[in-house]
Amino acid sequence: MKTYLIDDDDLGIYLTEQLLRAEGFSNCISTFQSATEALTTLVGEKKAAPPDVVFLDLNMPVMNGWEFLDALKPYQDELAGRCHIYILTSSLALSDMEKAKRYTLVAGLIHKPIDSEEIRAIHSRLAGEPNNGE
Structure with a gap:
C-alpha cells in the first residue's frame, strides 16, 4: 500500500512512520514536510500510481x-476511490470535522497522535475495498 505522510513536524513524521511500519501498514511510505512538494508529487503520479492513503x-x-x-x-474524480486522505490534527474543533466532510477525498479525521488501533482500523477498511491490492 502506497502511503504519503505530510507533516511539517519532524518528530510527528518520525513517530507516525515508525508506527505505520511496526503495524505493517505500508511497504511504501513517502514523507513530505511541505504540502506543496507532496501536491506536485501526487499530481505527477495521479494517473499511474497515486498513493492509496495520505x-x-x-x-x-x-x-x-x-x-x-x-x-x-x-x-x-481521477483520485476518488483510489486515494484516501486522513487528516491528522491536534485540533478538537468541531468546525474542522464539519469542514472535512465537504471534501470527497477525505476518508476521516484523526486526532494526533495516531495510535496502533486507528492504523489497524484504517488498514482493515481499505483492505476490504475492491481494487485495492497491496
Whole structure:
C-alpha cells in the first residue's frame, strides 16, 4: 500500500512512520514536510500510481492542509476511490470535522497522535475495498 505522510513536524513524521511500519501498514511510505512538494508529487503520479492513503497535517506553513485539499479538487474524480486522505490534527474543533466532510477525498479525521488501533482500523477498511491490492 502506497502511503504519503505530510507533516511539517519532524518528530510527528518520525513517530507516525515508525508506527505505520511496526503495524505493517505500508511497504511504501513517502514523507513530505511541505504540502506543496507532496501536491506536485501526487499530481505527477495521479494517473499511474497515486498513493492509496495520505495522512495530512492541517497546520503547516506555506500551504496548509485545507489549501492542499482545495488544490486537489480538479483531480478528485481521477483520485476518488483510489486515494484516501486522513487528516491528522491536534485540533478538537468541531468546525474542522464539519469542514472535512465537504471534501470527497477525505476518508476521516484523526486526532494526533495516531495510535496502533486507528492504523489497524484504517488498514482493515481499505483492505476490504475492491481494487485495492497491496
